[in-house]
Amino acid sequence: MEEILDQTDLRLLRLLASDAKITTKDLAARVNLSPSPVFERVKRLEAGGFIKGYIALIDPEKLNYGLIVFCNIKLKHHDKSIGHQFVTDIMRLDEVVECYNISGDYDFLLKVYAKDMKHYQDFVFNKLGSVTSIGSTHSTFVMCENKNTYNINF
Amino acid sequence: MEEILDQTDLRLLRLLASDAKITTKDLAARVNLSPSPVFERVKRLEAGGFIKGYIALIDPEKLNYGLIVFCNIKLKHHDKSIGHQFVTDIMRLDEVVECYNISGDYDFLLKVYAKDMKHYQDFVFNKLGSVTSIGSTHSTFVMCENKNTYNINF
DNA sequence: CTTGAAAAATGGAGGGT
DNA sequence: ACCCTCCATTTTTCAAG
Numbered sequence: 566m567e568e569i570l571d572q573t574d575l576r577l578l579r580l581l582a583s584d585a586k587i588t589t590k591d592l593a594a595r596v597n598l599s600p601s602p603v604f605e606r607v608k609r610l611e612a613g614g615f616i617k618g619y620i621a622l623i624d625p626e627k628l629n630y631g632l633i634v635f636c637n638i639k640l641k642h643h644d645k646s647i648g649h650q651f652v653t654d655i656m657r658l659d660e661v662v663e664c665y666n667i668s669g670d671y672d673f674l675l676k677v678y679a680k681d682m683k684h685y686q687d688f689v690f691n692k693l694g695s696v697t698s699i700g701s702t703h704s705t706f707v708m709c710e711n712k713n714t715y716n717i718n719f
Numbered sequence: 720m721e722e723i724l725d726q727t728d729l730r731l732l733r734l735l736a737s738d739a740k741i742t743t744k745d746l747a748a749r750v751n752l753s754p755s756p757v758f759e760r761v762k763r764l765e766a767g768g769f770i771k772g773y774i775a776l777i778d779p780e781k782l783n784y785g786l787i788v789f790c791n792i793k794l795k796h797h798d799k800s801i802g803h804q805f806v807t808d809i810m811r812l813d814e815v816v817e818c819y820n821i822s823g824d825y826d827f828l829l830k831v832y833a834k835d836m837k838h839y840q841d842f843v844f845n846k847l848g849s850v851t852s853i854g855s856t857h858s859t860f861v862m863c864e865n866k867n868t869y870n871i872n873f
Numbered sequence: 874c875t876t877g878a879a880a881a882a883t884g885g886a887g888g889g890t
Numbered sequence: 891a892c893c894c895t896c897c898a899t900t901t902t903t904c905a906a907g
Contacts, residue, residue, distance in 0.1 A: 621735035718813035
């Protein structure tokens with residue numbers, strides 16, 4: 566697999582990044598090629614890992630998940646097994662949509678979706694509360710999501 | 720538009736949330752229906768705003784964007800026009816993929832993708848540096864992305 | 874919801890520059 | 891190596907019941 570992308574490949578990635586449902590035919594028209602080479606290029610981009618997958622974006626608010634919280638977490642100790650156990654425990658929690666190991670005062674940053682403050686309180690007390698590797702937490706509440714592109718802008 | 724979803728609708732949303740390319744035929748098999756009603760349900764979910772769109776997930780690392788930074792921002796002043804100007808300015812920056820108005824010590828939280836530390840430094844000095852509404856910033860660097868589901872888990 | 878059928882897209886064969 | 895033009899197969903899409 567040759568890992569060099571030309572400008573056409575990049576344009577295809579940008580088009581697919583904003584609309585996974587665009588047809589090969591339309592893609593072809595946008596990059597001034599016929600469908601066949603475009604089809605092959607897209608397959609190459611998929612096989613090469615440039616495209617990790619195609620997903621539908623679901624509106625959380627429509628499903629009554631209106632609250633986004635960034636939850637900073639400090640572990641009790643910093644050995645490898647505790648960190649691994651924490652990640653394993655966190656992976657199971659549906660409310661947690663993202664988890665990052667971070668620099669700074671805290672060890673992990675979670676992005677959490679909750680229905681409301683009551684739900685979030687329940688999440689912190691009952692779910693995070695039973696993750697024994699956690700030392701302390703600090704929650705930052707989102708008042709407004711101003712921008713989310715879901716992909717890098719390259 | 721009836722805003723009540725049954726279990727079949729929820730299953731369709733979950734299936735599409737993880738794979739936008741699944742065919743109506745396969746969807747139908749998964750929910751034990753024929754393609755036609757599934758097709759109609761999906762159109763209803765799209766029209767009703769439950770599905771906001773379909774996107775390809777691009778691997779940032781493959782495009783040499785290996786650095787994720789959460790950048791906390793404090794504004795100089797807190798009037799409406801300054802906040803609005805800040806959001807407008809931030810929307811233009813390609814490196815910023817997400818922007819949230821948050822509670823706590825800082826006013827905004829940005830998720831930023833950069834090629835490397837040098838690129839991020841340039842972003843902070845040259846791009847954020849020219850956004851005059853910014854008072855101060857605090858950067859948190861991601862060492863490892865442990866989880867990202869890209870959607871709520873409902 | 875089902876059947877059924879027209880319109881469109883996919884995915885590949887074969888050939889050209 | 892890359893692209894094109896067909897074309898069979900599959901899928902989408904929308905009637906009518």
